[in-house]
Amino acid sequence: MSVDKSVLTIDEVEKLLKDRYNITNIENIMHIENSSANCYHVKCPDKQYFFKEIQSDYSLEKVYDEVKISKFLDNKGIPIAKFYMTIDGVYIWEYRNRVFHLQTYIEGNTYKMNAAPQWLINDSAMYLGKIHQELKVYPLMDDGFGESFFSGWDVDTSIELYKNMLVKSDNIKNESIKIRIREDLKFKLSILPKIAKIKFNYERFSVLNSHGDYSTIQIVCGAEKINAIIDFTSACSLPICWEVIRSYTYSDPKCIDGREIDIENLIDYLKIYLKQNSLNAYDIEMMPYLFYYQLVRSTFGYKQYILLSPNNKDELIQFAFWRTNMCRWLDKNVELLSKELSNNL
Numbered sequence: 615m616s617v618d619k620s621v622l623t624i625d626e627v628e629k630l631l632k633d634r635y636n637i638t639n640i641e642n643i644m645h646i647e648n649s650s651a652n653c654y655h656v657k658c659p660d661k662q663y664f665f666k667e668i669q670s671d672y673s674l675e676k677v678y679d680e681v682k683i684s685k686f687l688d689n690k691g692i693p694i695a696k697f698y699m700t701i702d703g704v705y706i707w708e709y710r711n712r713v714f715h716l717q718t719y720i721e722g723n724t725y726k727m728n729a730a731p732q733w734l735i736n737d738s739a740m741y742l743g744k745i746h747q748e749l750k751v752y753p754l755m756d757d758g759f760g761e762s763f764f765s766g767w768d769v770d771t772s773i774e775l776y777k778n779m780l781v782k783s784d785n786i787k788n789e790s791i792k793i794r795i796r797e798d799l800k801f802k803l804s805i806l807p808k809i810a811k812i813k814f815n816y817e818r819f820s821v822l823n824s825h826g827d828y829s830t831i832q833i834v835c836g837a838e839k840i841n842a843i844i845d846f847t848s849a850c851s852l853p854i855c856w857e858v859i860r861s862y863t864y865s866d867p868k869c870i871d872g873r874e875i876d877i878e879n880l881i882d883y884l885k886i887y888l889k890q891n892s893l894n895a896y897d898i899e900m901m902p903y904l905f906y907y908q909l910v911r912s913t914f915g916y917k918q919y920i921l922l923s924p925n926n927k928d929e930l931i932q933f934a935f936w937r938t939n940m941c942r943w944l945d946k947n948v949e950l951l952s953k954e955l956s957n958n959l
Contacts, residue, residue, distance in 0.1 A: 618670050619925060620645075620652040621710040627654055627665060630709065634700045635716060637663070655719060662719035664695065667712050672847060674706055677713045680846045681705045683752070690748040692741065693842045695720050720842040722834040727936075728870040730830040733838050735865050738830055739883045741843060742861055743890025746854050749823035758826060758850035761816045769810040772911060776803045779913065779920050786920070791931065795916060798938040802910055805945055809910045812903055818896040819853035819904075826850045828857055829864035855893055855901035856908065858884065863905075863940065872939030875947070877954050884959055898959050902951040906944040909937050 622630070624643050631637045639658045643665075646653040656663040668677050681697050688694045695717040697705045706715050725734060780799045786792035825832070826848030834842045862883045863869045868876040884898075893901075915934020919927045944951070 618652065618712075620667055621712050622652075622667065624654075627656075630714070631656065631663075631665065631716070634702070634707065635698060636701050662721075663698070664717040664719045665714070666717070667714055668847065670712065672713060674708055674713050677715065677847060678706045679755070679849060681715070683749075683846045683849050686752055687745065687748060687846075690744075692745060692748065693840055695842050695844055720834040720844070722836045722841040724832075724834055725830050725865075727829070727831060727864050727933075728867050730865040730867070731838075734830055734833070734835060734840070735862075735879075735883065736886055737840050738828075738833060738861065738865060739858075739886040740890055741833075741840060742825070742828055742858065743887040745825060745828075745843070746822055747891040752823050755823050755849060755851045757821065758824075758848075758852040759816075759821075759856070764814050764816060767911065769806055773803060773806055775913060776806070779916055782920050791919075794935065795919070795931070798935065799916065801942065802938065805910055805941070808945075809907050812907055814900065814904065814907075815896070816853075818894070819855065819900070820892075820894055820897050821851055822854050823851050824849065824854055824857050826852065826857070828861045830861075831864065853897070853904060854891075855897035856904050858887055858893070859901045859905045869940070872936035872941075872943070874943050875940075875951060877951060880951075881955065881958050884955070888959070893959075895956070899952050899956045902944065902948045902955070906941065906948050909941050909944070912937065 624645070627643055628640055631640065637656070637658065639660070640656060641659060642657040644655045644657075646655055651669050652667040654665040654667075656665055684694045684697065688696065698716040698718075699705055700707060706713060708714070725731070730738070776799055780796060780803070783792060783795050783799065786795065825843070825846055827845065828843075832843060832845050833840055834844060859880070862880050863872075863875060866876060866879055866883075868874060868879055884893075887893075915930045915932075915937065918924050919931040919934070924930070
């Protein structure tokens with residue numbers, strides 16, 4: 615379910631496609647579910663299109679970067695959806711304070727989180743390595759983490775934020791959800807002082823251009839084949855080891871409910887990735903700590919459910935539960951995982 619309510623009706627979508635792209639032979643327009651943005655599948659007799667209304671917190675400039683990156687990777691042989699230009703000669707445009715674009719519709723299926731078959735886990739690792747390798751020669755994008763992510767963080771501020779959410783969680787009407795949220799918030803509160811003691815040397819990480827939200831959810835698949843990697847809206851530079859371990863945990867069924875990381879499976883994933891792009895020893899040693907550190911600090915899902923109440927709050931809170939379960943596993947196993955990765959890669 616989309617985060618924002620759409621500013622358009624189906625009839626308005628049809629009119630905009632006619633006015634902006636001169637598409638006049640539309641047979642059907644369907645709103646696509648299970649997407650954080652409002653997306654539409656547009657069918658014509660000769661073509662199919664993917665029309666997207668970007669979430670309200672993305673600027674025109676940020677979304678235009680997606681077009682440039684997609685063009686660049688398309689020329690490098692990465693399977694990407696192509697963008698259409700309007701009759702006015704632009705790829706990205708604004709209407710009613712939202713940003714829009716039109717892409718080719720990619721036939722295929724996407725797999726839900728922790729439901730990827732083995733061939734897809736393998737191929738996604740391979741393509742992530744290719745993307746990182748190819749984007750090394752692309753102009754460096756804004757840093758999605760940055761040194762300030764570490765040096766500018768105040769643990770006491772995070773503690774107060776979690777305490778505030780804990781107080782406000784009393785207003786949750788669903789009793790079972792309330793109990794679980796309160797258990798999770800108390801757990802995170804208990805380990806915030808612990809992660810504050812983890813020290814990182816940001817300059818030692820491989821900070822490179824990346825997708826920013828890479829997972830099998832962003833991959834359209836055919837019959838044991840990746841048809842396209844989509845949604846580069848979040849592209850930025852970041853410590854690439856973070857995106858590698860994150861993408862693995864979102865794909866492997868062994869990580870369902872966030873209950874564990876299968877160390878052997880992660881090593882296999884990394885070996886496939888490393889055939890396309892390198893990671894240094896510090897990346898490999900510290901990636902579990904960085905993932906753990908970022909997950910514990912994040913209020914994503916709880917904040918939305920307790921304080922903001924967006925359209926998709928039920929989906930977001932389930933994702934928050936997954937992330938906190940992963941925190942629980944990492945809290946017990948992060949040192950072991952780091953040693954195993956360092957010893958086997």
